[in-house]
Amino acid sequence: MKLFLFELKKFAWTKKFLIILIALVCSVVFLFIRNVLFQDYAQEQKNEEIALFIETSSSKDSGYTSQLERLGNNEEVEMKQELNLTVLNLARELRNVMATEDDWKTELTVENRLLVAISEYKATGEDYPISDEDISHRIAMNHTLLDLEIPPEFEHYSTAFPNFLKQVVDLFISYSGLIIVLLLIGEIMTREFENRSINLLFTLPLNRTKLILGKYFSALLTSVFTFFFIIAVGALIGKLFGAEGSFAYPVLIEKEGHLYYMSTMDYLQFVVLLFAIMLLFVIALYIYYSLVFKHLLASLLAIIATLIGGYQLGNFINWTPFAWVNPFQYTIPKEAILYQNEHLFYQGISVTLLATLLLVVISILRIKRNFN
Template identity: 25%
Template sequence: MGATFLFEIKKIFKDIKNIICIIFFIVFMIGFIYVNSQINAKRNIEWKDNLYNQSSFLSNEISELYKNKEKISPKKDSKLDKQIAFLTDHNSIMSDIITEYNNKNLNGYLNKTKELDKHSIEGVKQNIQFSNVKSIDAYENHIKKIDIMLKKNITPIFEENSMEGYNFLRLCSSNVVMLILIVVMLNFTIECFSSEYEKKTYKLLFTQPISKTKIFFSKFIARLIVSFAILILVILTLFLILGFKNGFGNIEYPTEMYVNGKLVFVSLQEYLKKSIPTLLTCLFFIFSFCIFVSSIFNTTSIGLSFTILISVTLLCLGKVIKNLVPFIPFSYIKINDFLCSSDFVLKKSGILSPNTFVFPNNIYYLLIISIIFISSSIVILNKKEI
């Protein structure tokens, strides 16, 4: 069994296709980091310009209102006066925000931003027209986020693009990165057994003085270790590089999640504790499913086509019949969607009381399905004749 295990590892690294896949994955992750770093740097520059532009726009708007008042309504106009007074106060707060931003006073900047949100809420309630108007809920949610950052002395970041260490890990569970991780997993797995039949090497493999079950686990464990080791090693290395280069960030940073349309804030620490196990379990499920397909078909291309067809069909079925989504294992690759229904988010949202136990079905469900696929693969291989 040990000899088969070592031979399988050597076989993986001798295959030029696998080497190309590894290089592709590394290049993609570096490109992903580079693009997001550029976007984040641009947004940081634009944010400062945006503050000045908002203040300048408000000043011009106030000037235009004064001119209109003189031309159209020289007498006292309570509605117009109210809008001028509101915009003047709004602009004053905006000027304070710029001052705190330039002085790099984090607490001052956050407090003034919070004051601006509160002032905006008053404007919405009074039906006053002003730029960048949002709903009251949006302002209140932003205030909640600012309160968390003030309490824990957290510096705001652009969560969609920031390449701080912990935020990079969070983005590794995004749909784009998950798709690439699945492609890599497919490459390392789908040919595990089908290639033996395709290349006519299965006779030599199954005539070894060990059972087919031991042969299965030798190949299974070898490919599992290699594929997961590569993915984890690349991501962990990039995480450490980004952490030392850009800083790891604050593990308590508030991450936005939505439950039935209600916004809930969870810390990055809480998010990563749930998303990383889910991500690894999803990849293990994909691995097990591909092993199952590889044991059925004697041609890798047919097995790959079948895998894509089944996964796409089930995902489309989930979109048509929403109630089926929790029972479709492939749906769990959208990690963020399923984390919104997990226990820690439900309890934070107030839907469940803090003492309520929620069975973490997403991970256990995927593991059970994976075990079924592995067991089925062993049965199929044992029934195949040389």
């Protein structure tokens, strides 16, 4: 406990820690302001997409007309023209609905009809400026929103509390969480080896096991505090300045080739859970590397290379059982939840926890062997 408190103080009583916290607050605030400012831009992008559909279909219609004039009666071209006209009409209808009515349900219904029509048109082998994946995702999302009676939000520019919180968690935990952890704990042992301050601990009546555990848990607590802090700042800003929104807002996931949805609340819980498991593993791995390399840069490079390598290996090997033995699959927790086609998101939990335990034990044995 004495060592744990001392280690905690070493983390927290630094300018670096303060700067990281301030930078995180600024980033979350900046994200919210950006979302507010980009509301019109997001709407404009949607309008531009519809305008692009109208322009594409109009041009394709002219093309089909001249083709028919040249070829005479041709069933295939006539069919394509008919499907394209349906798309064109629905796109125009959607544009009118968006311009005149303030009814999101009608908008989503028309949008889905448009997307279905585009899908049918693309099934004839024709090109259209929207991918099949995008079509299927948007149809599924619109259906779900209509079923749940939740108005849609702009995915990347939402100011609704739950959606903004999800964005904060995605950005600062899923994507950059491990970088923040390494910034926080990077010097945990390496700097001590480099400037020999570790010798202070080695010349005190301290048990080597407790030394590793003290460092491990203080690093863990500092990281957990930082991420709770990020979530708290995101929640506070979202709650105070954002729209109400709903935590039932759907998040689409791909699972074994099908689309499902989970609520934003469930999604947040799963992301935080998987990140917490990855956090346990990464801190253990970093402490082990610190003991091996005893050098800040070497340890950082080693852990970054290991995480990227392990994650890429998981993507490369699509063999389902591999997920049971790959502890690197939660490097980006969001991806593990959203894409569960080859393996399910929980498959790596046990191996990650086991690897964490092994790394801690190996680190203890190593420090005992070298310094005992």
